[in-house]
Structures are given as structure tokens and as C-alpha cells.
Amino acid sequence: MLTDRQKIILQVLIDDYILTAEPVGSRAISKRPDMSISPATIRNEMSDLEELGYLEQPHTSAGRVPSQKGYRFYVDHLLNLASAPDDDPHGLRVEFLQRIDQMEQVVQQAATILSSLTNYTSIVLGPKVSTAKLRQIQLVPLQDRKAVAIIVMDNGHVENRMVTIPEGIAVESVQHYIELLNRKLVGVSMPELKMRLHREIATELKRYSEQFESAMTLFDQMVEGQESDLSKVYLGGTTKILNQPEFRNVEKLKPLLDLFEHTEDLVRLVDPFGLKPGIQIRIGQENEHETIHNCSLITASYSIDGKPVGTIGVLGPTRMDYGRTIAVIRGLANNLSSLLTHLNK
Amino acid sequence: MLTDRQKIILQVLIDDYILTAEPVGSRAISKRPDMSISPATIRNEMSDLEELGYLEQPHTSAGRVPSQKGYRFYVDHLLNLASAPDDDPHGLRVEFLQRIDQMEQVVQQAATILSSLTNYTSIVLGPKVSTAKLRQIQLVPLQDRKAVAIIVMDNGHVENRMVTIPEGIAVESVQHYIELLNRKLVGVSMPELKMRLHREIATELKRYSEQFESAMTLFDQMVEGQESDLSKVYLGGTTKILNQPEFRNVEKLKPLLDLFEHTEDLVRLVDPFGLKPGIQIRIGQENEHETIHNCSLITASYSIDGKPVGTIGVLGPTRMDYGRTIAVIRGLANNLSSLLTHLNK
């Protein structure tokens, strides 16, 4: 275990490094106002801290830099979150209220706000509206055998999809089937929908219709790919990383920007955090994706009616301002939760 | 007017510069296989070309670099498009056919393909489906006075929007109004819709309903902001510019990446090209936006049933491979047009 003095030194060093992005030397630390230890002593302590794995030296005679383990300790034990209490930046709520007509817009805006408050790139997932219940299914015929299937959920979410009516079904009799679906499936949530379709509806249908096969292919077309809303990703401030000195050269930048273009990868990156309550932090190599081994990812889940439905997060260099960022994310997650809950009423 | 020899030199120089991104010297030009002029002569010619404004010198004793005027001349008179004839890369059509269920997906994919074929960033606008006719309007009530308005066009395009039913109207009587809209407005195109709503429907309504005011606010909610599909922008390969040596340092890169985040600006950038037929090229400062004064923008319109509905384009450094890029864009525009036309049937 670290001595109190070691903790103080570690904290001051990381604080400084977060600010300057430059290796921190013993003299710099001893110069701090309420620091009454000589550089020499600090050198000794730092040497110990390095041996313990909390610090690293880029090369002899540069200052020290926090290691991954150092950051982890800092985050777990040294971070003084009381410093930024319920720092609800009033701006948030005001901004939000401007156009609250669509959930998507709200979430998109949350991403923008988050990145502008933190000056890092923000990643927002969801909201999974799997709690939403089916309100109505409709099929609007177009030319030929084409039609648009429209699925309305009770939270106002609408999915639509072009389908082709199979040859086996008369276009006129289609509405008949849609009515059946509505009778049977209203009130069912999206994830359940597919299941119920194949279980209950299929058996029901088999009994009194020889068009069974065709009807089922039609239904499948309608719900296929509809679970995609699980993985909707909103990014904010993707160019913010350019401000970070660690990404000044293009070679290091490119893979990161490439990552931002591949939303599926981002989902895989953020989703494993799941919808656990509280703040989740992954530092450097704790992240799976190699591209961001020198980044940290801080996330929190937001919820509707107390049920977690999505994740907001921030991606920055490992040397990021954990204290401030955590405070902002926590605040915004709460804010977003209450707003969405309100919206959903 | 330029002499034949000057034209040849200008062409060779630009070809070379496009390839290497390095200033081109007289010796390099004279070394080209079928070039039988001595460096000294070429120097004289280049000096003349510089005086005429077609070339520039970064500094004494560097080679020459094409000026904006030089590129313009190159594009207008020297570009040999026969070199890449109907270079229909067969891959295109195959790729496209994978998932042609939604127009949006097709267009999005076009952007991706375009950028991967050209290695520049692609910008795709549209498709404006203003030719599409209204098929059906629906209103699905949710809790309280909330409802979802759904507008289905005959090409399968669906717009939806959350609305609040004004206090002045009984929720039960809403369907009555919707029926009216459907009776009167089916077959009308989106741009016309707003107009007709205020002219014909308004007068009709005024006659026999004291709920006139409330009904109109409801209708307005439904169509408000619906013309947004004019300006849908799809980007492809935004990180491709990182490959270009002119954007190797972050300072020059940032404004460009920032631009990519502001889709409205992109629309304003590309839209003025309008839907003119043929290839449109803007070189360097011919572009309005200062950020891309060292870029060129090549666009072409694509169409449905012969009517231009959108724009595809490529953004690269002024030193871009005009010949190849133009060929690719032209090919893809044709391809996309025929595909969308087919899809719309």
C-alpha cells in the first residue's frame, strides 16, 4: 500500500500531467504551494512509485509520467469528486428545451452538448426503446406488389420499411392479415415481436390459411432488421481530439478517425459497459480496441422511468481530466434521464 | 492563346504534379519519354507560362506548380477523357444490388463506394423526392394529446413526426380531419403540400368548422420541417484526406474536418451547383467556402426517370486526379440514376 506522502505526490503529478501533457519533474512538484518537501525526497519517492508500477519514464532524465496503473489508482482512490459537487450547469436544461419534439433529436443534442462541455469526443448510444410497446402496424400499398410497412410504438417511435408482397397473396387480402397482427400484437415490445410472430401467429395462421408460407415471408420482411435501434450511435465533436497534443501527428490520428466512421465498432466498444448504473471508466489498454489503447473511455447509462436505456460517454486521451469529465457526464446523464422520462409521459 | 508546345508542357507538368505533389522542374519534364525538348527551352516556356498566370513558383529555385488558372485550363482544354472511356467498374452494380430495399441505403452506399473508388472524400446530396406524390397521411394517437403523424409518399418514402393535438379539437374527431386531408391531397407532391394546405384546405375548413384555428395548427405541425429531405447529406471516407500530403499537419486539417461536421455548410457548398446536367468542377478559390480554397469539388447530378434529383460529388485537394475522378463520378452518377429509376418503378 502506498504511504500518504506517495499518494499526494502521485496525485499532484497526475494533476499536473493532465494539465500540461509534459512529463513532470521532481522540482516542479516540490514547487507547488502547499508542498514542503524537497525535490530530492520527491525523487526518491518517485523512484519508488516507478518501481511499484505507478509511474513511467519516457527516457532517462525526462520527468515521470503516470502509467496505466497510476491512472487507475488515481481514478479509484485519489479522485476528489466533491470538488465538483452537483455542478448542474444550468445551460443544459435551457438548451435542451429548445426542440424536444423527437427523442432522437434530444439524444443527438446530448452528444453535442457533452462534447462541447468536456472538449472531448462524445459517444452516445441508444436509447433502446425496447420497453416501448407496439401501438399499431400498417401496410400502405404502392405500385405493383410494393408496399410500405409502418410500425408505430407507443412512445412515438416509428419504423418503416419497404416490402414486397409475395406472389402467393392477393394484394386485396393483405389488409386482412395486418388486422390480424394488430389484434394479436398491440402492446407487445419490439424484442418480443419477432418471437411472438413465429410462435403464436404462425400456429394461428396455419390453421385456417393455405397462404401460410407467403404471409410469413411478408411478416418477416416487415420486422427484419428492426432491432437496429439497439445500436444507434451519435457522435459529437469528433474533431475535438485534434486539440489534444498526443494526436498532433496524422499517423496517430487516422486510425482514430477511421474508428469514428465505423459505428458498429463503436457500439462494440461502448456496449460491453452495459447499462450498469454509475460511472464506468476504462483506461488505456483496458479497452479492447487497440486503436484506443492510449485513450480512456468514461461512460454512464441514462434511463427512462428508472430503467437504463442507453449510454453516454466520452473518449479522450488517457491523460484526460477525469474529475471534471466524470462530473459532467454524471450531470448530463441525470439530466437526460429526467428529460426523456418526462418526454415519454 | 497558348502554343501547342506550351499546352503539352502544361499538361505534363500538371500530370506530374498530381502524381507527386512536389514542384516540377524543367529537367523532370524533359526527361519524359516522348519529350524531345531540352530543359533550357522548357525553362523558357515555363517562364512564359508563369507570366501568363498558369504556373506558380513556391520560391526561387523550386520547380513550378500549377496555379488555379492552370488547373482550370487543364480541366477545360487538356483533359483527355477518352483515356477512361465508359469505364464502368463492374463492381459497382454488384455491390449495389446487395440491399436495395431503401433509397436512403442506396444513396448512403453510393457515397461509400464513391470515396473508396476515388480515394477522396465523397459528398452525396439528396435524393430530393419532390417528384414523389403523397400517398397517404395518417395520425396515430398515443397518450394524452400526443400523436404521431405519418406521411407516406408513393415512392415509399415515409416521414413521421410527433405532434400535439391542440386543445381546441376533440381527440375523437381528429380522424375526421385526416380523412379530409387524404381526400383532398393524395397525389400532391411535397413542396406543393404546404401551399395547398393553406389555400384550399383552409378555405374549405373555414366554411363548416369552428375548430378552424386548432385544426390548422395541427396541420402545420404535421408538415413543418418536412422539406428537410432536400438537404440530406451523406459523407463517405472523410478520413481519406489524411492521405493527401497537403493535409499532413493538423492545423490545416482541422477546419476541413470541422466542415464535415456541419452538414448545413456542406449543403450550401454543393447545392449551388444545382442539378445542372453534366460534370461541374470548382477549383480552389472558385469555391465560396474559405476552408476549401485549396480543394477542388467535382460534382454531377443523378436523376430518377430523367429528372435530376440529387448530387454526388468528391472533395479533394486542388491537385487531384481530375481525369480519373471525373470518369468515376460520371459512371457512378449514371449507375445510380438507373438504379434509382428502377427502384422507383
Place this chain on the structure above:
DNA sequence: ATTAGCACTCAGTCACCCTGAGTGCTAACA
């Protein structure tokens, strides 16, 4: 246990030189 002093290391910067690529000019040439 802490501190002061000292020798040592190393990245970064600056001045400097050299080289190579390129030009412009002039004189010779066809």
C-alpha cells in the same frame, strides 16, 4: 529520514555547412 550537492544523461534548439535541384541569363549554335 531528509536534504544539499554534484556528476551525468538526454531531448531540443540553434548555427552552420553542404548538397542537390532548380532557375535565369548569356552566348553559341543550327
Place this chain on the structure above:
DNA sequence: TGTTAGCACTCAGGGTGACTGAGTGCTAAT
């Protein structure tokens, strides 16, 4: 008269060496 060869000149880029400043580790003194 147009083309070429030769030559002096310019300039960016690369390499070298010296210097500086920040930092460390070790040892001896407190």
C-alpha cells in the same frame, strides 16, 4: 530566329556539433 549548352546564383532540406536546461541517481552531510 528558335534552340541548346554552360554557368552563376538561389534556396530548401539534411546533417553535424555545440550548447542549454530539465531532470535523475547517488553520496555525504544534517
